[in-house]
Amino acid sequence: MVISLKDVAKRAGVSVKTVSNVVNGYRHVTPATRQRVQQVIDELGYRPNLTARHLRKGRTGIIALALPELGNPYFAELANAVINYxxxxxxxxxxxxxxGRRDQEILFAQGFRARLIDGLILSPIELENEDLLARGHDAPLVLLGEREYEAPHDHIAIDNVAxxxxxxxxxxxxxxxxxxFIGARQGRSRQPAHLRLRGWREVMSETAAGGGDDLVATTDGYGREDGAQGMARLLDSGAAPDAVFCYNDVVAIGAMRTLAERGLRVPEDVAVVGxxxxxxxxxxxATLTTIAPHKQAIAEAAVDALLSRLDGAEEEKEAAPRxxxxxxxxxxxxxxLGRP
Amino acid sequence: MVISLKDVAKRAGVSVKTVSNVVNGYRHVTPATRQRVQQVIDELGYRPNLTARHLRKGRTGIIALALPELGNPYFAELANAVINYxxxxxxxxxxxxxxGRRDQEILFAQGFRARLIDGLILSPIELENEDLLARGHDAPLVLLGEREYEAPHDHIAIDNVAxxxxxxxxxxxxxxxxxxFIGARQGRSRQPAHLRLRGWREVMSETAAGGGDDLVATTDGYGREDGAQGMARLLDSGAAPDAVFCYNDVVAIGAMRTLAERGLRVPEDVAVVGxxxxxxxxxxxATLTTIAPHKQAIAEAAVDALLSRLDGAEEEKEAAPRxxxxxxxxxxxxxxLGRP
DNA sequence: CTGAAAGCGCTTACAG
DNA sequence: CTGAAAGCGCTTACAG
Structure with a gap:
């Protein structure tokens, strides 16, 4: 049988209000009353019904974090950081x-799980600007990862080009x-992959090798296998790279696997950055040189941004998108490894 | 402003019951009515308030999955499988x-988030039998991973010794x-690590090398760094292993890193299994030989077990722990790689 | 096939 | 410091 506030109140000989006060740790309860109520709570094993509280308060204290997948350790580590913070x-x-599917991203962006979640942190892959605009303005939304959206939402992203x-x-x-460069997905042009490609191109175009497509391996996804295949194509094409900058670490790990299979050494024959x-x-x-986004800072910024919309002062809630x-x-x- | 069933009902000129019927896709609504209601729903952008539904139904459709951490890809991959299934x-x-902290595990085991979750899948590390017995019989609980508990709960685990x-x-x-062998944590004796150590010992004790502690590197945790350090200690001790069975893949990856640093080749000098x-x-x-638990099967068995307690027929709900x-x-x- | 009403278990003004 | 009562937005017997 399920114990309710009312049961506790009856047994303790007080009103439900008083029990509620005790449960929520409000002051203005005499120590004697508090103790008596607490004892009944323990006796009966009462636990507040969270769903009732949610309905009444209009808040659940739950935020959603929508990420492409947990199979990529970056997202798993980021999720860990967000959950703990x-x-x-x-x-x-x-x-x-x-x-990473647009239909799923749209679902979340447009207010899936209404009123179950107070707000949403979304790391989109395929989502388009128009999907965001069609949003039936619901819970606050924070975007993660650098995309060039015009929609008015808080946005947390490192400078991918830089x-x-x-x-x-x-x-x-x-x-x-x-x-x-390995990892620029074909198609949409606003994704982080393209920003990283752009950064690569800006630097390479000033060199003898140039920033042309012969040194770019585009991939469909962002996984280890994509990296392995991208590297293989690069090698087979005769592009003869002596270094490779990969979209991310798992792509780099895939690429290094191909290099090992081809008998090429890292970094002697090909240097790698993830x-x-x-x-x-x-x-x-060969331990992997990499760009380290400040993961903890990202997690904290995302949560802080969301909570400021939720719990902040009025002017904070209404502030322009940050x-x-x-x-x-x-x-x-x-x-x-090498000289400099 | 938040739109409720009542608003839709008023606007459509029907009762809330009828709107509810439409929202929930019940039959016994004339197509004309259904269409009219649906139109108002779309117009107003009505979305059912999930928290109200939860309170009313006494169910949320939410289950919790309590895992040690997402930093270990095994758990991340398992979580992915559970979430999707x-x-x-x-x-x-x-x-x-x-x-992996006992206090946190106890929290979940003992009915944290009462009524917010319908049931719980828990992969314990430190949890003790007594913690489980003290449980104020709440939502159904399914245990993941081989521990020898006496408490009456469904249990999903591969045969670690085998x-x-x-x-x-x-x-x-x-x-x-x-x-x-690398990876037997000191302390509690019922953990999977000890079952894996037992399997190793059973086999090794029949060999010339024996199943003694000289060939065992105990670690505090189960991460990459633990594997690296365990391997280093093994090498420094003069145990001279020509093969190593690691508690898990990340421990093995750590161990292989140490081998590479010492200039030892895998598998020529030391063969590795994760x-x-x-x-x-x-x-x-060197791609890693490993024991592959049927992850998808584990995820499905865990969810199925839980849901059979939740939604199954009466005799299924009351069945003895499986x-x-x-x-x-x-x-x-x-x-x-090698001969056989 | 549809309506009016009760009630899930909380919290929170409103009184006292 | 405490109590009685309303109401959050649903679903679901109960009628008709």
Whole structure:
């Protein structure tokens, strides 16, 4: 049988209001009353019904985090950070994999799970600007990852172009000349992949090798296998890269696997830089140099932005959309060992 | 402004019951009425308030999945499988990292988030039998991973001893003689790590090397760094292993990193077997041989078990606790290349 | 096939 | 400091 506030109140000989006060730790309850009520609560094993509280308060304390997938350690690590940080602020996180599919992203963007979640952090892949505009203005939405949307939402993203430039320049500074890029998905042009490609192109176009497509391997996805195949195509094409900047670390890990299979050494024959700084990168046969977005800062900025819309002062809630740019760092490891 | 059923009913000129019927797709509504109501719903942008539904139905359609952490790809992959499988059955999954801490595990086991979740799948690390018994019988609980609990709960776990025997025997079949084990945590004796150690010991004790502690590196945790350090200690101790069976794949990846740093080749100098079959294992410099628990089967068995307690026929709900043992397979890759 | 009404278990003005 | 009562927005017997 389920125990309600009323049961506790009856047994303790007080009103439900008083029990509620005790449960919620409000002052203005005499110690004697508090103790008596608490004892009955323990005796009966009463637990507040969260769904009733949610209905009454119009809030659930639940926020959703919609990410492409957990199979990519970057997202898994980010999810971990968001969940733990939010928990410290008494918010529960509902994790929803979108599988990078537009229909799923639209679902979330447009107010799926109405009133079950107070707000949403969404890391879109395929979502378009128009999908966002069609949104039946519901719970606050924070966008994660650099996309160029015009919709009025808070946005958390590092500067992908600058990061890509940093990575590419690092490879050039090593004395490499034919620096390739793996990972620009075909199609939509506003995705982070294209921003990273743009950064690469900006730097490479000023070199002898140029920023042409011969040194670019476009992939369909962003997984290990995509990296392995992209590297293989690059090698087969005769592009003869002596370095490669990969869209992310798992793509880089896939690429390094292909290099190993072809008997090429990292970094002697081909230097490699990834992106994300996932833990695996520190345990590869050649540990992986990478761009490290400040993951914790991203997680905190996203949650803070959302909660300021939820719990902030009125002027904070109504403030213009903010664009937060957490920092990044180049972390140098064995895969780019060399002179500088 | 928030639109309620009542608003829709008023505007459509019907009762709330009828709107509810339309929203929930019940038959017994004339097509004309249905259409009219649907139109008003679209016009007003009405979305059912899930929290009200939850309170009324006494059910939320949410189940919790409490795992140690998402940083280990095995758990991330498993979480993905559970979330997707549950979604197909119209259940939402709330993911809760316990960080492998007993206090957190107790929290969940004992009915945290009462009535917000319909049931719980818990993968315990430190939880003790007594913690489970103290449980104020709340939502159904399914245990994941092989622990020897006496409490009456459904339990999903592969046969760890058999799997460990398979892995160890595989290394012996290769002609290796000094097969080490990395990963048995000190302390509690009922954890999977000890079952895997037991499997290793059973097989090794019949060999010349024996199943003694000289070939065992105990670790505090189950991460990459634990594997790296465990391998280093094994090497420094003079145990001179020519093969190693690791508690899991990330431990194995850490161990392989140490081997590379010491200039030892895999598998020529030291053959390696992991456990979990995480995707990373297919992209190591020597791809990793591993025990592959049937992850999808585990996810499905866990969800099915829980839902049968929730939605099953009466005799199913009351059935004695079930112990489901999904299968496993040895997946052979480069890290144990060799004769057989 | 549709309506009027009760009630899920809380919290919160409103009184006292 | 405490109580009696309304109401959050649904669903569901109960009537008709």
């Amino acid at each position: 939010a928990a410290g602020l008494d918010y529960i996180v509902l994790l929803d994999p979108t599988n 990061a890509a430039r940093t990575a590419t320049q690092h490879l050039l500074d090593l004395g490499r000349e034919r620096v390739a 992106f994300d700084n996932i833990e695996d990168g520190r345990y590869c046969s 664009h937060v740019r957490p920092g990044f760092a180049l972390i140098r490891r064995e895969s780019t | 549950a979604a197909g059955l119209d259940y939402i999954v709330l993911l809760d990292p316990t960080n 799997a460990a025997r398979t892995a160890t025997q595989h290394l012996l079949d290769l002609g290796r003689e000094r097969v080490a 456990f979990d079959n995480i995707e990373d294992g297919r992209y190591c410099s 112990h489901v043992r999904p299968g496993f397979a040895l997946i052979r890759r480069e890290s144990t």
